[in-house]
Amino acid sequence: MFERFTENARRTISAAVEIAAETGATRAGPEHLLLGLAADERGTAASVLAGYGLTASALRAATPRPGGRRCLTDEETSALRGVGADADEVFRRIEQEFGSAALFDQPEPPVRSRPRDWLAGPLDAGARKVLELCLREAIALRHREISTGHLLLALLRHDLPGPVSTAVRRAGVTYGDARRRVVHALRQPR
Known part of the structure; x- marks a missing residue:
């Protein structure tokens, strides 16, 4: 192709x-x-x-x-605001509860080597x-x-x-x- x-x-x-x-x-x-x-x-x-x-x-x-930090779309941020939540506060609480790396994207696992x-x-x-x-x-x-x-x-x-x-x-x-x-x-x- x-x-x-x-x-x-x-x-x-x-x-x-x-x-x-x-x-x-x-x-x-x-x-x-x-x-x-x-x-x-x-x-x-x-x-x-x-x-x-x-x-x-x-x-x-x-x-x-x-x-x-994982990004939220505008729609997701609006949805949070719609229920009275602040995205920054949500991030802060998640990091406080689960650690500072909780909101960071994880790299994809390596692909096993094979002919590609x-x-x-x-x-x-x-x-x-x-x-x-x-x-x-x-x-x-x-x-x-x-x-x-x-x-x-x-x-x-x-x-x-x-x-x-x-x-x-x-x-x-x-x-x-x-x-x-x-x-x-x-x-x-x-």
Whole structure:
């Protein structure tokens, strides 16, 4: 399947792995793929995201940093406020009761060594699922190659994790509208 990816799509996936490593994640996830898409200004996905006002820096700010305190989405924080709770106080009490490491993300356990293909490498299960879905997106559109646009559509179909999902939703990005924009962009001569 790797041979079907365009050069930009391959660069995006490599960038996602680098971004994950920079942020301390043990594997690249869907949020890192989205950051890679936004960072590649030559890609279809970056231009579509820019049309919604989503830049690499805005998405990076919305991406939780592994090894730090687990983030709550805006909806979760609102739900806590709705019942009269303060998120900072909740965190303080959990740390007081269970220790300061209780709210820190734990790294994924190491995968047993076995022969791997390119997709099984430094990507988590969510990112691997996105790569499967981008092949389906390309097939559905009757495209021979898998571009960054197909990666974006697969990410939107898969659902992004918490805070990144909130940022994308706030920008008004929907699968249907993004699909229309990607198809239009892919029809344009380069």
